[in-house]
Amino acid sequence: MPRRSVIALDISDSSIKAAELKFADDRWKVQRFGEKAIVQGKGIRSAHMAEEIKGLFDELKLNPKGVLVSINGADATFKLLKLPPVRSSKVNLAQLIKYELMEMIPFSDVVYDYHVAKQGEAETLVPLIAIRRDRLNEYLDLMERAGVKPRTLIPSFLVLYHTLLANGTLDQSGGSTVAVRIGRTIADMAVVKEYLLSFARSFPIRVGTRPETFLNDLRNTLVSLLKSEDGDDKELVIISEDERLPLGLAVEEFQNALPYSNFRYQVIDEEFTIGLAFSLGHDPHLLPVNLLKPVKAERRERKLKELKRRLFLASPCITLVLLSTLAFLLHGRINSLEEKLSLKEEIQGIVDRRGKEISSLKGDLKNLRLQAEAIDWANDLSPAISYSLYKIASSTPDGIWLKEIHSPELPQSGKKVLPISSLFVVGYARSQSEVSDFKDRLKSSGCFSVIQQQDTEEKVLKEGRFLCFKLYLRIKGR
Amino acid sequence: MLQTISEDKGEMKLRTRWLTMMIMWTINFGLLCLCMWEGRELWSLNSKLNSMPDVNLREVNAYLSDLKKEFKRIKENLIAVEEKALWRENEDLVSWVTEQTNGMGAQIVGVEYAGRRKVDGYIYTSMKFTLRGDYHPLSRFVNRLERSGYPFFMDFISISKSPSGSLILTLILSRVERKWPDQNI
Numbered sequence: 001m002p003r004r005s006v007i008a009l010d011i012s013d014s015s016i017k018a019a020e021l022k023f024a025d026d027r028w029k030v031q032r033f034g035e036k037a038i039v040q041g042k043g044i045r046s047a048h049m050a051e052e053i054k055g056l057f058d059e060l061k062l063n064p065k066g067v068l069v070s071i072n073g074a075d076a077t078f079k080l081l082k083l084p085p086v087r088s089s090k091v092n093l094a095q096l097i098k099y100e101l102m103e104m105i106p107f108s109d110v111v112y113d114y115h116v117a118k119q120g121e122a123e124t125l126v127p128l129i130a131i132r133r134d135r136l137n138e139y140l141d142l143m144e145r146a147g148v149k150p151r152t153l154i155p156s157f158l159v160l161y162h163t164l165l166a167n168g169t170l171d172q173s174g175g176s177t178v179a180v181r182i183g184r185t186i187a188d189m190a191v192v193k194e195y196l197l198s199f200a201r202s203f204p205i206r207v208g209t210r211p212e213t214f215l216n217d218l219r220n221t222l223v224s225l226l227k228s229e230d231g232d233d234k235e236l237v238i239i240s241e242d243e244r245l246p247l248g249l250a251v252e253e254f255q256n257a258l259p260y261s262n263f264r265y266q267v268i269d270e271e272f273t274i275g276l277a278f279s280l281g282h283d284p285h286l287l288p289v290n291l292l293k294p295v296k297a298e299r300r301e302r303k304l305k306e307l308k309r310r311l312f313l314a315s316p317c318i319t320l321v322l323l324s325t326l327a328f329l330l331h332g333r334i335n336s337l338e339e340k341l342s343l344k345e346e347i348q349g350i351v352d353r354r355g356k357e358i359s360s361l362k363g364d365l366k367n368l369r370l371q372a373e374a375i376d377w378a379n380d381l382s383p384a385i386s387y388s389l390y391k392i393a394s395s396t397p398d399g400i401w402l403k404e405i406h407s408p409e410l411p412q413s414g415k416k417v418l419p420i421s422s423l424f425v426v427g428y429a430r431s432q433s434e435v436s437d438f439k440d441r442l443k444s445s446g447c448f449s450v451i452q453q454q455d456t457e458e459k460v461l462k463e464g465r466f467l468c469f470k471l472y473l474r475i476k477g478r
Numbered sequence: 479m480l481q482t483i484s485e486d487k488g489e490m491k492l493r494t495r496w497l498t499m500m501i502m503w504t505i506n507f508g509l510l511c512l513c514m515w516e517g518r519e520l521w522s523l524n525s526k527l528n529s530m531p532d533v534n535l536r537e538v539n540a541y542l543s544d545l546k547k548e549f550k551r552i553k554e555n556l557i558a559v560e561e562k563a564l565w566r567e568n569e570d571l572v573s574w575v576t577e578q579t580n581g582m583g584a585q586i587v588g589v590e591y592a593g594r595r596k597v598d599g600y601i602y603t604s605m606k607f608t609l610r611g612d613y614h615p616l617s618r619f620v621n622r623l624e625r626s627g628y629p630f631f632m633d634f635i636s637i638s639k640s641p642s643g644s645l646i647l648t649l650i651l652s653r654v655e656r657k658w659p660d661q662n663i
């Protein structure tokens with residue numbers, strides 16, 4: 001869907017027309033329209049024209065941004081290029097068109113835009129419009145002076161073609177027609193074949209030109225055109241801005257002079273600007289070419305080049321800033337790491353000192369524990385030796401003669417000193433049963449945890465035969 | 479003439495610009511070198527920092543504190559035990575043992591020096607006592623010694639029958655002293 005509202009500006013040698021167009025109900029409508037006649041002889045270079053445009057925009061309160069501009073078609077050239085089938089890349093097509101353009105236009109510096117209208121098996125049809133760069137620059141300069149920022153810039157004959165599409169003239173004539181728009185100072189011509197613009201041209205109507213000369217010129221152009229075309233069955237449409245035709249010509253004179261049997265006359269005044277806005281739509285037949293497109297592309301390229309140049313010049317400064325920032329950041333990071341390292345080293349030093357302290361303390365502790373174990377007997381709370389002696393005596397039955405009670409031998413020097421925890425009882429008995437009885441009594445005394453009989457041997461004494469026994473008694477709790 | 483001056487000016491401008499660029503790039507080169515040096519320094523510091531072991535000073539301090547507490551506890555215990563176990567100055571074991579036999583029905587028949595032993599920072603000086611008597615008086619005597627709380631250590635005890643028929647009690651008692659009397663625990 002096209003934009004809701006656009007501004008159109010039509011510049012010709014005789015007048016400037018500005019309009020605001022609005023898209024409503026599926027078609028463009030002129031909302032505001034203004035026209036200013038230009039004094040003959042003052043071209044687009046004059047400051048007067050810029051002032052007039054500015055004044056017209058101010059008068060109509062139009063936004064000068066994104067304006068669709070129509071320029072004098074006589075300044076531009078149209079050509080329908082019939083190229084061999086091009087299936088390769090766009091670059092190849094562009095090169096081919098450049099070559100064709102060199103053949104077609106005798107100027108070296110031209111600005112052009114094209115559109116691939118038909119890409120068939122036999123040929124590729126490319127409508128192309130071109131304008132001399134100096135002429136285009138004059139228009140652009142005029143726009144700048146007038147404070148207008150153009151969005152599209154197309155010649156008036158292309159506006160005529162789009163107007164024919166927009167107002168349905170082409171549909172009525174079956175897509176093929178020859179249209180001539182007669183302005184006050186310019187005549188635009190568009191030959192359309194099956195909705196494809198095959199020929200377009202504008203030529204000025206100079207002041208003082210005789211009507212017969214103008215008609216002859218027009219007739220000659222059309223006749224030469226008819227020769228190259230298939231037939232003369234096309235309809236001729238004469239379009240004028242108002243009922244009053246230039247050079248005092250009458251419609252009948254056109255009808256008689258021009259070699260077309262089908263003839264139609266239309267008056268299109270402000271509606272003509274619709275042709276400008278129509279190019280924004282999506283009609284399959286419209287010709288989306290814009291002379292600003294290459295200019296914009298060139299500008300972009302120039303800007304990019306300038307940017308690259310500036311970037312190249314600024315690169316040492318940028319590098320300087322980047323490297324300085326990097327150096328600063330690195331410096332900060334190094335400082336922070338150094339602080340961290342110093343702190344860690346300090347802690348490590350403290351830990352090392354603590355480690356030595358711990359190691360020394362552990363040694364002291366070990367010695368202390370040994371010392372504590374060495375005199376641990378002083379804390380001994382187990383039954384006393386005397387109690388054990390008493391229990392042995394009280395448990396000794398008749399028939400048992402005790403020979404000796406003694407503790408184990410002394411420990412060697414340097415060995416750990418332990419309190420007496422066991423006793424050996426050596427005695428005589430008549431029989432083993434008496435020894436066993438003695439053992440039972442010792443057991444029931446509750447004073448000994450272990451009672452073992454060791455080294456029992458039979459001995460013959462004066463009193464008779466006896467068993468010499470040795471008991472090992474472990475004192476309970478020791 | 480005018481054209482020449484203008485050309486000279488243009489050339490001078492171009493030369494100044496070229497010189498400025500050269501100076502800037504020289505500074506940049508210097509900065510680049512500095513950055514590289516700083517990067518190397520950073521890398522070295524990083525690897526040094528990473529190679530250092532992670533230590534927890536708080537844990538080390540806590541461990542040390544625990545050890546100190548343990549040391550203090552054992553030391554206090556040891557002091558308390560030593561009070562009971564260590565031989566006091568101006569005491570005479572032989573006299574004391576002789577005194578204990580009074581009224582006990584046990585008679586000292588021999589006293590002899592039984593040597594010294596060095597054990598874990600202490601010196602055990604042993605005396606061998608030989609007593610004669612009946613079983614019960616001798617037992618009571620031993621009982622009296624044990625209940626006295628006197629700082630001696632009983633190394634050996636033996637009660638045996640002599641060829642004459644009386645009982646002989648052999649006791650080896652030790653007094654305990656510090657190996658280094660002045661040592662502070």
